[in-house]
Amino acid sequence: MEDNQHITSDELLNESEFSLEKTLRPQSLSDYLGQEKIKKELAIYIEAARKREEALDHVLLYGPPGLGKTTMAMVVANEMKADIRTTSGPAIEKPGDLVALLNDLEPGGILFIDEIHRMPRIAEEMLYSAMEDFFVDIIIGQGDTAHPVHFPLPPFTLIGATTRAGTLSAPLRDRFGILAHMEYYQIDELKDIVIRSAHVLQSQINLEGAYEVARRSRGTPRIANRLLKRVRDYAEVKGQGVVTETIAKEALDLLRVDHQGLDIVDQKFLSTLIKLYDGGPVGLNTLSANIGEEIDTIEDMVEPFLLQEGFIQRTSRGRMATQKAYEHLELTFLMND
Known part of the structure; x- marks a missing residue:
C-alpha cells in the first residue's frame, strides 16, 4: 500500500468533544471490533432472551483496563433494546444508593x-x-421504630466490570450467569480500530500509519485511540495532516512509547528491576517505592501487559525480569538462582 492511499471521512462532524468520544464507541456487536469469542456467545444469549421476552442473565466482564468493558455493556443494552443506568463501585457508598439505582430501572433494564x-x-x-x-x-x-420492608424489583440485568475478578467474593461472582474474560487485542484488530477512529476524527491515515499506532498500543483500544489523537496532532503540524508510518514513528518516539508499546513507566519498571536488583526477585512494595507509582497502578496498568508479553515473571519471592526484558533494554542477561 502506497503512502498516498488514505482512509478519510467524507462527512463533517458538528458535535462536541463529548459527543465525539461517544461516536468512537461502536453501537452494535457487528460494529464492535475484536473479542470475537465473547461476541459470539453474547449474540446467542441476547437472541434467546429477546425471544423469551426476558431480561438477559447477569453478566460479568473482567480483564485489564481499556479493553472495552464499558463499551461492551453499552452494546449489550443496545442489542437488548433496554435502558441502561451506569455507576461505579466507589460511587455506591451505602445500601440506599443501590436501592435508588435499582428502583429506577424499568423491567428488563x-x-x-x-x-x-x-x-x-x-x-x-x-x-x-x-x-x-x-x-x-x-x-x-431508627431505634425502636425500625422495621424491615420487603421491596420487590422488576426483572433486570446487572452487568459488572472489573479488572480484579479474583477479589470478588464467591457469593457475588457465582450469581453472574455469564462470565466474559476480555483479552488483549491482536495488532490487526487494533489497526482496524485505529482506522475506524481516524475516520470518525476526520484524520487522514494510511495502513502503515495505522499499523504503527496499533503495534505500540499495548493490545488496548483505549490506548490506541489516545495515541491516535496525539499522532494526529503531530501530523497536522509536521506532516500536512497525513498519518504515515514515518509520522507515526516520529510522534510515538516523541511520546517515549517504544516499538513494543512500552511507555516510560514500563521502561522505568523494567530498568529498576534489572539495574537496581539484578533482575529480581523483588517485592512489589519495593518496586512501587523506587519508581514512584502506586501499587494499584502497577498491578492494574503496568504488570498485566508486561506479563502477557513475557517481560516479567511473578514468583513466590517477588517479580523477576526475563531474558526478553534484558534484550529489550539491550542489557546483558544474568541468570538468577
Whole structure:
C-alpha cells in the first residue's frame, strides 16, 4: 500500500468533544471490533432472551483496563433494546444508593457497575437477593421504630466490570450467569480500530500509519485511540495532516512509547528491576517505592501487559525480569538462582 492511499471521512462532524468520544464507541456487536469469542456467545444469549421476552442473565466482564468493558455493556443494552443506568463501585457508598439505582430501572433494564470489586460489602450483600430473586429487604426508621420492608424489583440485568475478578467474593461472582474474560487485542484488530477512529476524527491515515499506532498500543483500544489523537496532532503540524508510518514513528518516539508499546513507566519498571536488583526477585512494595507509582497502578496498568508479553515473571519471592526484558533494554542477561 502506497503512502498516498488514505482512509478519510467524507462527512463533517458538528458535535462536541463529548459527543465525539461517544461516536468512537461502536453501537452494535457487528460494529464492535475484536473479542470475537465473547461476541459470539453474547449474540446467542441476547437472541434467546429477546425471544423469551426476558431480561438477559447477569453478566460479568473482567480483564485489564481499556479493553472495552464499558463499551461492551453499552452494546449489550443496545442489542437488548433496554435502558441502561451506569455507576461505579466507589460511587455506591451505602445500601440506599443501590436501592435508588435499582428502583429506577424499568423491567428488563440494565444496571452497569464499573469497578464492581470496589463496592462496599454491605451494598454487595444487598445485591445477592436483588440478582437472584429480584427483591431487596431494607430497614426503615431508627431505634425502636425500625422495621424491615420487603421491596420487590422488576426483572433486570446487572452487568459488572472489573479488572480484579479474583477479589470478588464467591457469593457475588457465582450469581453472574455469564462470565466474559476480555483479552488483549491482536495488532490487526487494533489497526482496524485505529482506522475506524481516524475516520470518525476526520484524520487522514494510511495502513502503515495505522499499523504503527496499533503495534505500540499495548493490545488496548483505549490506548490506541489516545495515541491516535496525539499522532494526529503531530501530523497536522509536521506532516500536512497525513498519518504515515514515518509520522507515526516520529510522534510515538516523541511520546517515549517504544516499538513494543512500552511507555516510560514500563521502561522505568523494567530498568529498576534489572539495574537496581539484578533482575529480581523483588517485592512489589519495593518496586512501587523506587519508581514512584502506586501499587494499584502497577498491578492494574503496568504488570498485566508486561506479563502477557513475557517481560516479567511473578514468583513466590517477588517479580523477576526475563531474558526478553534484558534484550529489550539491550542489557546483558544474568541468570538468577
